[in-house]
Amino acid sequence: MTVTADEVTDTGAGQAEWLHIAREVADDLAADAVEREQGGKAPLDEVAQLRESGLLTLLAPAVHGGGGAGWRTGFAVTRTVAAADGAIGHLLGNHYLLSFSPRFFADPDRAAGIERDSAAGQWCWGGGIGSQEPPLILTPTSDGGWLLNGYQRCATGVGVADRLVVRAARYGTGEPLAVLVDPARQGVETGSGGDTFGQRLAAGGGVEFDSVPVGADDVLGSLSPDEGVLSPFASLAAPTARLVSVQFCLGVAEGLLAEVRDYARILRAPWQPLSPQPWPDSPPQDPYALTTYGELAVVARAASALADQAVDALVHGLAQGEGVGDEECAEITVLAGAAEATASRAVQEITTRVLDVIGTDAASARHGFDRFWRNARTHTLREPVAHRLREAGDYFLNGAHPPFTLPA
Structure with missing residues (x-):
């Protein structure tokens, strides 16, 4: 392409x-x-x-x-x-x-x-093509089409999507394929994702496919991680997906920092003694609060800087189209994985520690500060950073190219 x-x-x-x-x-x-x-x-x-x-x-x-x-x-x-x-x-x-x-x-x-x-x-568009889900089964029919069966337990946007893209295994060979499905078709039944403590508005949940007819043109192509199956350009889908995750994490972290900044300027820090006052009454002068916000601002900026590097590398790779090479694709994938690991750690630290500065008032439902932590944690639970760090280490030490894996 x-x-x-x-x-x-x-x-x-x-x-x-x-x-x-x-x-x-x-x-x-x-x-x-x-x-x-x-x-x-x-x-x-x-x-x-x-x-x-x-x-x-x-x-x-x-x-x-x-x-x-x-x-x-x-x-x-x-x-x-x-x-x-x-x-x-x-x-x-x-x-x-x-x-x-x-x-x-x-x-x-x-x-x-x-x-x-x-x-x-x-x-x-909704759905999901991550490799963590048990595969749906795609069975060929006599007229050149397919039937899709199975249950995907975790898919984004299924409650509002006009089209779904899902991962299915070809019957007989097990080859993973990306499949486009109209959720209005008979046999598609979407469920609710309301049992999660975060991401309540992402319209996520399970979706069941019961002998859903799929046209030949709706089988987009292979998702196989086997060497030589995907072109280097197609393999850029993985770092693209990881950088979507990065932007979500950074957005949540920056959103919470911005929201509590004005609030914290008029709030006494929970550790600030009432008397005696070793520093002025103004909360922004509290050295512990200032240090915490300083640390978290640095964490956010560092994660953002690495994300920008990864985006630059991806954009350069995409601009080459089918001319992008395997080695550059590997470098982009490792960099995107490192950015995802860094952003994941950053959003978890920021959405936890910033509440410490506010103290017990942060637990008030009227502020809704907890939604940042819950949304972030629900997302990061699906993508442990250990895998990205192992890939980065293997590439650094051995020059090993990361396998093609799409996030949940």
């Missing part, structure tokens, strides 16, 4: 306009984020807002009716929205990845057709 430089190196006025739109959407989401998160309703209104803003078609080429932006803008938009509402940011980031998956795995003509249909219908 050839991707033009204009699609992946979007900067300047175009990116500024999209970020302006994203900030407007984020401001609207932030206004009632606590109430909506505590209500836990399906995010139909939120998806409608994303659709109306044009953000759902952001990555589709302009010639296909989309926004014509590239991944640099897509990542920045995801991070902006996640700072205001982590679950909606997570839903949007995964939508970008899944809606881009035909470019990674399908042939160019089929990918272009899907993108035209998606842009025209302003589809919201």
